[in-house]
Ligand SMILES: Nc1ncnc2c1ncn2[C@@H]1O[C@H](COP(=O)(O)OP(=O)(O)OP(=O)(O)O)[C@@H](O)[C@H]1O
C-alpha cells in the first residue's frame with residue numbers, strides 16, 4: 001500500500017486553515033497550556049532561594065509534559081466526529097483517499113500545532129526562570145537531563161494522545177463526549193509526568209529509555225491500529241457494516 | 242474527454258447492478274435492484290422519501306457495503322478492495338453539500354482537487370468555477386454563501402476530477418426555479434461532454450426533461466425505461482373528444498370504428514375513447530363526428546406525464562401495503 005503525500009497534505013493543510021478561523025480551538029490551544037504553566041511559574045516567582053534544595057530533588061518542569069498529553073488529545077478527539085457533525089465527512093470519504101491517509105493527515109494536523117505550543121510554553125517558562133527566579137531557584141530548576149526528557153517526550157506523548165484521541169473520535173457520534181473521553185484518556189500520561197516531576201516516581205535513565213521505547217512503539221502501532229479500525233460505513237451511517 | 246473514457250465506452254456499461262440490496266439490521270433500505278446504465282447516459286432514479294435512493298448511491302459509491310447482489314461501477318467490480326480505484330473514477334454530490342464553511346470556495350476546491358490528485362489543479366478549479374458560474378465568488382468563505390450557491394460549489398467540486406460517472410443526489414432540492422434551471426443547464430452541458438450521470442430526484446418534470454431513461458424505486462425497483470415507453474406500458478392510449486352539446490347517441494358514433502377499443506362519457510359533452518393506435522383512430526373518429534353532425538370543440542390525445550406514471554406506481558404500492 002502506498003500513501004499519497006499529496007492527499008495527506010491536503011487534509012493537513014485544510015485542518016490548519018480551519019483551526020486558524022475557529023476561535024474555540026484557538027482558545028483551547030491557548031488556555032490549556034497556560035494552566036500547566038502556572039505551577040512552575042509560581043515556583044519561579046514565589047519561592048525564596050532557600051527552597052532550592054527541595055526543588056533540586058524533583059524535576060518540576062517535567063510537569064509541563066501535561067501540555068503535549070492533553071492539548072493534542074482534545075484536538076484529535078474533535079477531528080473525525082467534528083467533521084461528521086458538520087456533514088463534511090461524507091464528501092471526503094467519497095474521494096479516493098484511503099483511511100490511512102485521512103488519519104495521518106488528521107494526526108499531523110493535531111501533532112504539529114500541539115508540539116509547537118508545548119515547546120513554546122516550555123521555552124517561555126525557561127525564559128521566565130532565567131530572568132525572574134532567585135539565582136538558587138533557577139539553577140535548581142535548570143537540568144540538562146530534563147531538557148533532553150522534555151524534547152524527547154513532548155512528541156512521543158503527543159503521538160500517543162493523538163492516536164487515542166482519533167480512535168475515540170472515529171467511534172463517537174458526539175463532539176463533547178469525544179472530547180471528554182479524549183481528556184480522560186490523556187490523564188494517565190499527565191499523572192505519570194506529574195509523579196516524575198514531584199519525584200514520587202524517581203526518574204532514572206532506565207525508566208526514561210523504557211518509557212520512550214514504549215511510547216515509540218505505541219505511536220507506530222497507533223496509526224496501524226486506528227487505520228484498521230477505520231470503517232467508512234460506520235462513519236457514514238453510524239452503524240457497523 | 243480522456244481517452245480512458247473512450248476506451249471504456251466499448252468495454253462495458255458505466256453501471257451494471259445485479260440483484261443489489263442493502264439492509265440495516267431488520268430494515269431493508271433497498272433490494273433486488275437490477276439495472277444497467279450506458280456510458281454517456283443520464284439516468285434518473287426516482288422514488289418517494291425513504292425509497293432507498295441515497296443508500297443506493299452510497300453503495301455504488303463504495304461508502305457502504307451491499308448486503309446482497311453485485312455491481313460494476315465505471316467498469317470495475319464493486320468490492321471493498323476496489324474502493325480506491327472506483328472512487329478515483331466517480332464523483333458524488335451528496336444530498337447536503339458538506340462544504341468546509343470556514344474555508345473559501347477556492348480553498349474547498351483545492352482540498353478536493355488534491356484528494357483526487359488532479360493534475361493542473363489551478364486551471365481545473367478555474368474551469369469548474371466557470372462551469373457553475375461562481376468565478377466572482379471564488380474568494381468568499383463558503384459559510385457566507387446561500388444554499389443555492391453552496392450547491393453550485395458542491396457541483397464544481399464534483400467536476401474537478403473529470404469523473405466518468407457522476408452521482409447527483411437530489412441536486413436541485415431546495416433551489417428556486419432559477420437555481421434549478423441553472424443546475425439543469427449544467428447537467429445538459431455535462432451530457433454533451435459525455436459524462437454519465439446518475440440523478441436521483443423527486444422532481445418528476447426534471448427527470449422527464451433531463452433523463453434518457455428513468456427507474457422508479459420503492460425499496461424494490463418498480464419500473465425502468467424510457468419515459469415514453471413507461472407511459473405506454475401503464476396507460477391505455479386515449480383520445481379526449483369535446484363537443485359543444487352532448488352527443489344524442491355517442492355509441493352510434495364511436496362503436497365499431499377502426500382501432501377504437503371502447504369509450505365512456507367523462508362529463509357532459511366530453512368523451513374518453515380508448516384506442517389501440519391513435520394514427521388510425523383519430524381520423525376515423527373525426528369523420529364519424531362530422532358525419533353525425535356534431536359540433537366538435539376539440540379532439541386531443543391524452544397525455545400522461547411522468548408524474549402520472551410515478552403516482553400510479555407508488556399508489557399501487559401503498560394500496561398493496563394497506564391490504
Ligand atoms: N444508517 C441507517 N440506519 C438504519 N436505517 C437506515 C440508515 N440509512 C437509511 N436507512 C433507511 O433505509 C431506507 C432508505 O433510506 P434512503 O436515505 O436511502 O432513502 P431515500 O430514497 O434517499 O429518501 P429521501 O428521498 O428522503 O432522501 C429508509 O427507510 C431509511 O430509514
Ligand SMILES: [Mg+2]
Pocket residue numbers: 294295296336410
Ligand atoms: Mg435521499
